[in-house]
Amino acid sequence: MGKINNPNQIVLVTGRYKGKDNIITMTWWTKTSFQPNLYLISVGHIRHSHEMISKSKCFVINFMPFELSKEILYCGKSSGKGVDKFKETGLHKEEAEKIDCCRIKEALAFVECRIIDSFVTGDHTVFIGEVVNADFKKEGKRPFQLDRNVFVTTE
Numbered sequence: 126m127g128k129i130n131n132p133n134q135i136v137l138v139t140g141r142y143k144g145k146d147n148i149i150t151m152t153w154w155t156k157t158s159f160q161p162n163l164y165l166i167s168v169g170h171i172r173h174s175h176e177m178i179s180k181s182k183c184f185v186i187n188f189m190p191f192e193l194s195k196e197i198l199y200c201g202k203s204s205g206k207g208v209d210k211f212k213e214t215g216l217h218k219e220e221a222e223k224i225d226c227c228r229i230k231e232a233l234a235f236v237e238c239r240i241i242d243s244f245v246t247g248d249h250t251v252f253i254g255e256v257v258n259a260d261f262k263k264e265g266k267r268p269f270q271l272d273r274n275v276f277v278t279t280e
């Protein structure tokens with residue numbers, strides 16, 4: 126247990142601004158209300174995604190399979206300011222249905238959110254998103270962070 130860093134499920138959050146799509150790896154997220162149906166994500170101020178998401182006012186949480194850990198790690202170590210993470214990882218885009226954003230085709234499940242509120246917590250901003258569309262596509266093992274660069278999964 127001593128090694129566990131953030132024992133949350135790791136997800137990929139997609140954002141779009143001015144026609145450019147980006148992916149950020151995230152561990153600081155959670156569902157936070159049933160009615161209305163809300164999720165929150167906490168995004169560092171220096172991230173490219175912070176600017177994109179705060180301006181576009183929407184995002185998608187993509188629940189990814191453990192098998193794509195290499196791609197997930199890449200999206201958490203490179204910035205969309207300089208690279209096209211879809212191109213570099215080979216992950217595929219599909220259009221979100223209810224917001225102007227893309228989803229990741231390989232995701233096991235997704236949640237499309239429209240931002241209804243946000244607040245600053247230290248060097249991050251918490252964005253609160255109301256779910257406007259969500260679906261569960263297929264079963265699969267999901268990644269959790271064990272250590273900085275190491276993901277584990279459940280049986």
Ligand SMILES: Cc1cc2nc3c(=O)[nH]c(=O)nc-3n(C[C@H](O)[C@H](O)[C@H](O)COP(=O)(O)O)c2cc1C
Pocket residue numbers: 135147148149150151152153154167168169171172173174175198200201202203204205206249270
């Ligand atoms: C496993 C893992 C989890 C991460 N979780 C978060 C997070 O919850 N919030 C955050 O702001 N950054 C998180 N990061 C860092 C961003 O993913 C990373 O800085 C990324 O390069 C930002 O990309 P961008 O500049 O294209 O937005 C995480 C990185 C990794 C590897």
